[in-house]
Amino acid sequence: MRDPTPRVLLTGFAPFGGEVVNPSWDAVSQLDGGTIAGHRIVARQLPVAFGASLACLRELLDATTPNLVLCVGQAGGRGEVSIERVAINIDDARIADNAGAAPVDTPIVADGPAAYFTTLPIKSMLAALRDAGIPAGISQSAGTYVCNHVFYGLMHALHERPHIRGGFIHVPYSPEQAAHHPGAPSLPLGTVARALRIALHGALTTHEDQRIAAGSEH
Template identity: 50%
Template sequence: MATRNTVLLTGFEPFGGDPVNSSWETARALDGAELPGGVKVRALQLPCRFGSALGALHDAIQSQQPRLVLALGQASNRRALSLERVAINLIDARIPDNDAVQPIDVPVVPGGPAAYFATLPLKPMLQALLAAGYPAELSCTAGSYVCNQVFYGLQHRLRRTVVPSGFLHLPSLSGPEPALPLERLVSGTRLALEVALQPPAALAAGFSAGQIS
């Protein structure tokens, strides 16, 4: 039976030659954190491997029965917290994964819908991040690598449930001048989770529409 007292927060192992992955460092830092309402964060590291990432995610959802799921990923070319709006049913890997596998032009779920939208309250989350001084944006592409595979697989897995879910891309921590330090990635992700857990009525009352595209 679902207890609905946990949030599942996932991040990826390092890939592409980076020594760390900002998504896992952020998720790991929030593991065990208590959010409003006594909801606990449970972090899970996903493999950056097409053959096993979704299996690990599905197992965690089955065992934890979370109230909400937010998957994190690293986007080295971004300078802001990117709330992803849509996952596409496509894998088109620009580089091999950590198993040296590089699928080209194959579906995430054969026969599945072309796309799924996130079911998180993205615009209230964005508004809260911007108001708190975080560089943040809405994004209409999660790419076509393992991040998008996980995002699409997550939405497909939860499509007949009431569990909100989605994907947040974070800037990399590598290089001499990261866009954001780890502390800001952690606090920004926590704020996004806190907003996502609010009741719909509270979100509607506090959301100013019309200014965020």
């Protein structure tokens, strides 16, 4: 008999761009099988590949039937946990993905809307992270690489499943990676895993998001 406990699908990515680790997966995997706010965490890795990542995500949505989905990716150069607000309908790769593809100015969904907003309570998640002393912010752009590709594809899929909420978080390099990128900020994996746990708890327990300023001038 299937476990009736409600589930959260939590995804991270494989290493890419010459890196041998990816802190998104390394942190996400620490939460696999745990429970947050009465929800079982199912952590899975996505490939860093346009198209294949979304095919994998759709299979996971069908297999896990989650109540909430949080996808996590690496954003080297950022110094804080970045809660993404919006995904845009464009692929524009600066580097090739792990399958060698590098689409330029290509819609993710040919007839899809220009953008989707997250359906997670991002301001309450932000407040919880900052209250815990974790550097965090709201990001207004998830980029145009595979992270945004997955974020947009997730929200497009959930458009037909409005009972499932979803969103995306970017995390900085791990200290191991930052050692090879002089001057780049980083966060320990334990801190990132704790941040994801706090963010998920906020997402699962918040019924009406806070209204706090978290915008940017650029």
